[in-house]
């Protein structure tokens with residue numbers, strides 16, 4: 352309600368925000384969550400909540416009139432098409448030199464992601480979060496996060512026989528023949544449900560190619576895990592289609608938060624002001640960074656320090672495809688949920704997930720999303736003339752990622768006598784180097800905040816999402832975002848409340 356006062360307001364409903372809401376509510380604190388995206392709890396005219404990956408519609412994109420598919424082309428044909436402008440689920444946010452894909456809605460990135468739930472190798476953790484006690488993370492907070500997220504691993508015996516993972520078995524064969532370690536990768540997808548999909552006894556989701564625009568079944572998004580438990584406490588309320596535009600100190604203490612209510616065309620239909628004793632920024636790396644940079648530059652939060660906006664990275668994401676021989680088909684039925692990867696982090700700086708290409712036809716293609724040790728970090732700055740926040744990432748900064756990914760795929764191609772696909776990201780373009788799925792940083796732990804996410808300069812303001820992590824996690828990031836949030840909120844509840 353406009354004019355209301357809340358003890359805690361959480362901006363955003365992704366991993367960081369959901370952890371904060373659950374643990375604060377369990378500690379007896381009333382929490383209000385504000386989410387700019389939709390609730391995603393009501394079926395559309397086709398009876399489904401989410402659109403299929405192969406047939407995007409108005410539900411698929413955040414306020415675009417044309418789709419912006421990560422794989423833009425196939426066999427020379429562009430795949431994008433016009434869609435009605437709508438507050439859809441996937442934001443392809445163009446930030447200068449890079450397109451940053453993000454989930455929009457109650458559940459944040461958990462609505463659109465592949466559910467790959469990877470804990471970094473212990474020996475890599477020091478580079479991921481240098482100021483955090485690794486012993487505590489690996490004994491308490493990573494296990495706590497994995498349990499609460501519902502992480503599991505494919506049944507290895509079923510994997511060997513499942514048609515829908517032929518692409519992953521081909522990926523394994525090629526990796527191993529070139530001497531690379533092949534690993535199973537855990538996921539939050541319900542593996543028993545997937546077995547039933549394969550057996551034909553339940554409605555298909557992963558086996559119907561659902562992923563980028565939401566999964567109608569099988570995937571344990573935050574709606575099924577942290578957020579369900581948070582709501583069950585009776586202390587958490589959520590306002591979808593509400594966007595936070597300002598946070599500033601209130602005269603009587605606490606903070607004045609300005610919130611725009613949006614319609615499904617993205618227009619502000621009301622502006623509301625509430626006060627909150629404490630505000631948790633959980634709008635995602637880009638969302639939190641953009642808010643803080645703007646609020647510092649425009650004088651709303653003058654006490655924020657010069658680290659705000661710095662230390663942003665793309666987790667070294669780069670994509671590529673390989674063209675296999677006709678005797679190496681990858682299968683016309685492919686589970687949209689990846690379950691495996693190739694680990695060349697120690698030797699070459701790349702961890703590649705063996706990704707699906709769920710087109711419904713045999714493509715003879717192997718497809719990979721590599722996470723690499725890219726050293727480049729970008730900065731968000733306030734562009735006063737344009738009234739927006741810019742990011743100074745440059746497309747050429749992907750070159751180290753390409754070089755690292757090539758430590759795997761050049762070798763595999765040489766061994767197998769195969770070549771890269773050149774038709775997936777344009778005409779004669781090998782590398783998907785224009786995007787990231789894994790934005791990280793912008794309000795880095797122990798720099799823009801203290802070692803637990805308390806923002807310097809303004810007591811009662813916290814960052815608790817991917818903005819805390821300085822640009823790279825060496826693997827897919829959401830388990831680390833969740834575990835770090837679990838660690839930080841425990842300390843904050845103990846000391847501040």
Ligand code: FAD
Nearest residue numbers: 363365366367387459460464467595635638817827828829
């Ligand atoms: P988010 O989950 O991004 O949540 C932030 C929320 O805040 C969003 O819902 C947003 O709409 C909302 N918001 C933003 N600004 C405002 C505002 N001003 N007011 C109100 N609300 C606001 N990671 C993995 O670990 N494994 C994977 O398999 C994987 N696959 C991915 C696939 C895709 C296609 C994408 C896009 C991402 C994938 N990721 C994956 C990345 C993962 O989803 C993100 O790292 C994670 O969601 C980030 O969590 P977060 O809490 O920082 O923020």
